[in-house]
Amino acid sequence: MTEVLLPAHFNADPVRIARGLLGGTLIRVTPEGDRLTGRIVEVEAYDCPRDPACTAGRFHAARSADMATAPGRWLFWTAYGHPLLQVACRPEGVAASVLIRAIEPLEGVGHMLTNRPVTRERDLTNGPAKLVYALGLVPALMAGTAVDSPALHMLPPQWPVPDGAVDVTARIGIREGRTLPWRFVLRGSPWVSPATPSMELHSILAT
């Protein structure tokens, strides 16, 4: 029986943590007690001290403070008016995080569809903000809470996902840092975000 991931697990390199999260389960328990769960199929790492893509680092002091909170706390990055679910990594004072970009809906699909009506079920949670809406997450309430909170927590994958089943690419939607292969995707999953990676791993290695 796999155990809920604890905050201490996130006091480490976000790239390794992100990779290890693939295949895990994100579990949302609504105020009414409904279980909404999904398999984690797409993640990205942001490691500000060495990451040109991380606008929280040198450039945005306030955001940096948010992301530099104690490891293992939920936080919501906002971009284009949308909340993106992340977990703070590394020791307090260091801005680093894992971004959950897509999940495969498992339990509570009906409830998710209520939160976020879509025509094709495939579009329910295949984007970082989409899954936040589908799970009914409330940033104002949940930002800063621990990753092992009853309302929102995670299980590691039941079996480790082998490297052969993982696509490693550049991250989506960023300007700087596009050569860093810090996006991890469950290969072949139909539930990943539709955005095409700007660069596949092989072209990164070729450059």
Added chain:
DNA sequence: ACTTCGATGCTCT
């Protein structure tokens, strides 16, 4: 107070 800019999503061609 005003301007710019995204770690996005949606709606059309």
Added chain:
DNA sequence: GAGCATCGAAGTA
């Protein structure tokens, strides 16, 4: 695949 809505954070004044 192009265009636009969106809104909080940051920079400027």
